[in-house]
Amino acid sequence: xxxVWQKFEQTVKQRSQCAAIVQGDRTVNFxxxxxxxxxxxxxxxxxxxxxxxxxxxRMENSAEMAAAMLGxxxxxxxxxxxxxxxxxxxxxxALELTEPAxxx
Numbered sequence: 001x002x003x004v005w006q007k008f009e010q011t012v013k014q015r016s017q018c019a020a021i022v023q024g025d026r027t028v029n030f031x032x033x034x035x036x037x038x039x040x041x042x043x044x045x046x047x048x049x050x051x052x053x054x055x056x057x058r059m060e061n062s063a064e065m066a067a068a069m070l071g072x073x074x075x076x077x078x079x080x081x082x083x084x085x086x087x088x089x090x091x092x093x094a095l096e097l098t099e100p101a102x103x104x
Contacts, residue, residue, distance in 0.1 A: 004070075004073055005070065005073050005074045008034070008037075008070060009034070011030060012030045012031065012033075012034045015030050016029065016030050016031040016034075017029050017030070017031060018030055020032075020033045021033065021063040021066055023062060023063055026063065028063045032063075033063065033066065033067055033070070036063075036064070036067030036068075036071070037067045037068075037070035037071040037074055038071065038074065039067075039071065040067060040068050040070075040071025040072065040074075040075075040104070041071040041072075041074035041075040043071075044071065044072065044075040044077060044102060045075050047101075047102055048101070049072075049075050049076070049077050049101055049102060050076070050101070051076035051077075052076065052077070052078060053076075053077050053078070053100075053101035053102070054077065054078045054079075054080050054098045054099065054100045054101060055072045055077045055078070055079060055080065055100055055101060055102045055103070055104060056080045056081075056082060056094060056095065056098050056100040056102070056103045056104070057069060057072070057079060057080065057081045057082070057103075057104050058082050058084050058091070058103060058104070059084060059104060060084055065081075068104050069081075077101070077102075080094070080098040080100060082094045
């Protein structure tokens with residue numbers, strides 16, 4: 001796992017119940033973010049994700065997307081992000097360019 005993941009886990013240990021992400025009227029703490037990221041990492045690993053495989057995230061900008069991003073890093077993958085509102089032709093182009101091992 002990379003440097004970002006290690007630093008994130010240190011922060012979780014120190015501030016597990018502190019607000020991590022605020023989006024509108026929703027606030028999630030570091031503990032929630034950590035648990036969701038680990039769930040994504042486990043799912044990706046179960047699906048056969050290998051170190052340095054790319055994962056295309058097609059999600060709304062949200063706490064869930066932040067958890068998925070960290071989960072990819074925790075599993076050793078590389079994140080590629082695409083706006084979910086992009087036209088279908090852009091979606092196809094992103095798939096061709098990134099050749100992702102998984103799409104979330």
